[in-house]
Amino acid sequence: VSGFGFGVFARPGEAPRVGWGSGELVVDLSALGEPFRQPSLNALLGMGPAAWDDAIGRARELEGVGAVPLVDVELRLPFEVADYVDFYSSLEHATNLGRLFRPDPEPLLPNWRWLPVGYHGRAGTVVVSGTDVVRPRGQTISPGSGWPSFGPSRRLDVELEVGFVVGAPSRPGTPVPVEAFANHVFGVVLVNDWSARDLQAWEYQPLGPFLGKSFATSISAWVTPLALLQDARVEAPPQEPAPLPHLAGGRDWALDVALEIELNGALISRTNARRLYWTMPQQLAHATSNGASVRAGDLMASGTISGATRGSEGSLIELTRNGAEPLRLADFSERTFLEDGDEVVLRGRAANGVELGEVRGRIVPAR
Amino acid sequence: VSGFGFGVFARPGEAPRVGWGSGELVVDLSALGEPFRQPSLNALLGMGPAAWDDAIGRARELEGVGAVPLVDVELRLPFEVADYVDFYSSLEHATNLGRLFRPDPEPLLPNWRWLPVGYHGRAGTVVVSGTDVVRPRGQTISPGSGWPSFGPSRRLDVELEVGFVVGAPSRPGTPVPVEAFANHVFGVVLVNDWSARDLQAWEYQPLGPFLGKSFATSISAWVTPLALLQDARVEAPPQEPAPLPHLAGGRDWALDVALEIELNGALISRTNARRLYWTMPQQLAHATSNGASVRAGDLMASGTISGATRGSEGSLIELTRNGAEPLRLADFSERTFLEDGDEVVLRGRAANGVELGEVRGRIVPAR
Numbered sequence: 030v031s032g033f034g035f036g037v038f039a040r041p042g043e044a045p046r047v048g049w050g051s052g053e054l055v056v057d058l059s060a061l062g063e064p065f066r067q068p069s070l071n072a073l074l075g076m077g078p079a080a081w082d083d084a085i086g087r088a089r090e091l092e093g094v095g096a097v098p099l100v101d102v103e104l105r106l107p108f109e110v111a112d113y114v115d116f117y118s119s120l121e122h123a124t125n126l127g128r129l130f131r132p133d134p135e136p137l138l139p140n141w142r143w144l145p146v147g148y149h150g151r152a153g154t155v156v157v158s159g160t161d162v163v164r165p166r167g168q169t170i171s172p173g174s175g176w177p178s179f180g181p182s183r184r185l186d187v188e189l190e191v192g193f194v195v196g197a198p199s200r201p202g203t204p205v206p207v208e209a210f211a212n213h214v215f216g217v218v219l220v221n222d223w224s225a226r227d228l229q230a231w232e233y234q235p236l237g238p239f240l241g242k243s244f245a246t247s248i249s250a251w252v253t254p255l256a257l258l259q260d261a262r263v264e265a266p267p268q269e270p271a272p273l274p275h276l277a278g279g280r281d282w283a284l285d286v287a288l289e290i291e292l293n294g295a296l297i298s299r300t301n302a303r304r305l306y307w308t309m310p311q312q313l314a315h316a317t318s319n320g321a322s323v324r325a326g327d328l329m330a331s332g333t334i335s336g337a338t339r340g341s342e343g344s345l346i347e348l349t350r351n352g353a354e355p356l357r358l359a360d361f362s363e364r365t366f367l368e369d370g371d372e373v374v375l376r377g378r379a380a381n382g383v384e385l386g387e388v389r390g391r392i393v394p395a396r
Numbered sequence: 397v398s399g400f401g402f403g404v405f406a407r408p409g410e411a412p413r414v415g416w417g418s419g420e421l422v423v424d425l426s427a428l429g430e431p432f433r434q435p436s437l438n439a440l441l442g443m444g445p446a447a448w449d450d451a452i453g454r455a456r457e458l459e460g461v462g463a464v465p466l467v468d469v470e471l472r473l474p475f476e477v478a479d480y481v482d483f484y485s486s487l488e489h490a491t492n493l494g495r496l497f498r499p500d501p502e503p504l505l506p507n508w509r510w511l512p513v514g515y516h517g518r519a520g521t522v523v524v525s526g527t528d529v530v531r532p533r534g535q536t537i538s539p540g541s542g543w544p545s546f547g548p549s550r551r552l553d554v555e556l557e558v559g560f561v562v563g564a565p566s567r568p569g570t571p572v573p574v575e576a577f578a579n580h581v582f583g584v585v586l587v588n589d590w591s592a593r594d595l596q597a598w599e600y601q602p603l604g605p606f607l608g609k610s611f612a613t614s615i616s617a618w619v620t621p622l623a624l625l626q627d628a629r630v631e632a633p634p635q636e637p638a639p640l641p642h643l644a645g646g647r648d649w650a651l652d653v654a655l656e657i658e659l660n661g662a663l664i665s666r667t668n669a670r671r672l673y674w675t676m677p678q679q680l681a682h683a684t685s686n687g688a689s690v691r692a693g694d695l696m697a698s699g700t701i702s703g704a705t706r707g708s709e710g711s712l713i714e715l716t717r718n719g720a721e722p723l724r725l726a727d728f729s730e731r732t733f734l735e736d737g738d739e740v741v742l743r744g745r746a747a748n749g750v751e752l753g754e755v756r757g758r759i760v761p762a763r
Contacts, residue, residue, distance in 0.1 A: 112519055138601050148604050149480075149516040151516055153694065154568070163569035165686035167685060167686045177507075232513070234507065235497070236604040238604070244687045245688075270543070316610075320763070321607070322520060322521060396569050396570060
């Protein structure tokens with residue numbers, strides 16, 4: 030584990046507290062006051078941008094003083110997840126999935142270029158990097174079969190995503206315009222939105238993914254503040270058609286973050302978050318455009334980030350072309366979907382050199 | 397407001413605390429200990445069935461002593477909603493909606509009779525009865541139009557539902573079998589799952605409802621404990637095909653609760669929860685069958701409850717046949733969908749005479 034940002038850690042026998050992750054070290058911030066002596070970042074999140082900037086400054090001052098090696102601590106879930114929203118904002122991913130799941134000639138549905146399609150996931154099963162993931166059971170149906178069966182998923186997949194974490198709440202009934210993004214959002218995490226493709230395919234019509242996703246979502250132990258990523262901001266690619274006025278703008282918030290997926294030690298995907306079609310300010314503006322409020326601890330993830338070239342896809346179903354082209358791993362074994370014992374690591378490094386916290390997870394057998 | 401159950405109330409100038417609603421009165425339970433001096437039921441929820449039974453007994457003992465008229469207090473959201481899941485468990489409702497939203501000859505999708513279809517809604521916008529609901533804005537598309545427009549919803553609807561509230565948590569990775577339902581579930585609330593049909597129709601493919609629902613969900617101020625509804629339990633209607641083994645059972649948990657919808661003083665629907673196809677124990681078993689854990693404050697709602705006869709549908713889109721047959725109200729005005737200023741009240745009364753808390757909400761104009 031390495032990376033930069035705020036998180037929650039515990040030394041053996043001590044209460045968890047807020048720390049500042051800095052490479053292979055963590056700085057104990059509990060001397061900075063009550064919000065830093067909590068087992069979650071939520072108190073800090075709710076304090077707003079001025080307090081966040083102050084906390085960053087003080088954390089960096091303390092970097093030289095009494096930092097603890099990460100190997101001596103346990104990293105906890107950094108914040109209590111309030112609501113978890115998952116978008117679907119990569120044009121390449123949505124196109125790939127549309128081709129796999131629907132027979133239509135046009136892989137993108139008509140709404141996709143008009144709004145950042147998204148849905149609510151399960152907040153209570155978001156876990157911190159390093160937590161084992163139990164293979165889910167569920168209903169699946171074989172092609173041509175008249176009835177489903179129940180058993181361990183056989184198409185267990187990863188989804189490489191970047192999520193943003195809301196701090197300062199918004200008022201019920203009042204949208205957050207794209208320009209106000211940084212007034213509300215604290216920072217970003219890496220996200221592995223584990224997905225059981227066979228469960229998802231059978232259940233997801235008409236109300237969307239449920240058990241195919243809800244068993245676990247892993248996030249990095251560090252929330253990297255937006256302030257550390259200022260120098261990694263780039264212009265997002267053009268949008269066609271032009272978005273409606275309430276979604277126009279926020280295009281200067283693409284993040285140039287190089288991303289990779291490692292499976293059992295083999296690098297199986299390299300991509301970048303900078304080409305996402307919908308940006309974070311647009312996602313937040315959309316999610317609140319109906320008046321829905323946000324609050325400290327809301328997590329909004331990008332959806333799987335896939336590039337346009339082979340080897341830059343953010344999920345196994347894309348990387349293996351729905352299982353038709355297995356990956357060759359470091360030990361010469363082949364993979365289509367995840368097997369028990371497999372370990373996945375997501376990593377991200379911004380163009381300005383700031384590393385996000387990694388997301389590590391190992392699959393353990395269904396119980 | 398009337399009804400029976402636990403809730404949170406505040407007297408002017410005093411801190412909110414746990415109370416026992418009993419008809420037109422509320423009993424102050426703060427003398428029963430720390431969990432009752434909280435601004436939410438979550439501490440009590442987490443304590444488990446033995447503590448719940450004890451609390452009911454002690455609340456009833458206190459009924460004669462120092463109860464406060466409801467008119468003298470403010471009722472708060474009774475619990476912090478952890479995750480909110482909404483099912484789709486009424487055969488009649490799913491059939492009606494399938495006919496309206498899809499052109500296929502078979503209104504039910506193939507999975508519907510095999511599993512309780514559901515999805516996650518927004519927990520952070522669940523509000524207590526009496527809270528105004530701001531008309532949502534959003535994207536809609538007119539038939540034949542090539543592009544959407546953004547504005548206030550013109551097809552704002554209600555959904556009459558009953559939800560159950562989880563208390564005792566389950567272990568991650570470990571399903572809750574139908575037989576263990578009452579070990580985890582504390583009680584029930586009435587739910588109005590406000591829905592903007594025009595937003596929903598445009599956004600919901602392929603990941604399900606999002607902004608068409610996320611602006612507000614209203615629940616009753618009282619959580620009625622399962623123990624008070626024992627005498628209102630009936631056998632659920634038969635299921636065909638027989639469910640898979642992990643969803644078999646739990647059929648003795650249909651609730652004979654008469655339900656009604658009032659709109660501006662006119663009774664527009666009368667129905668009953670007893671004929672829901674999927675029962676609460678089956679819903680919980682399904683939602684955890686993939687190993688997803690539940691925790692105190694999880695709310696799982698039935699989905700719209702519609703009967704088979706005219707006037708027993710749980711939503712305006714069904715009652716008015718998609719707007720084609722307007723309702724005539726008490727003041728001789730007509731309604732297809734909700735107008736600004738309209739007030740909706742949901743009520744429920746169990747066969748053993750126990751009233752659930754009502755759910756009241758008034759529509760205020762889009763901001």
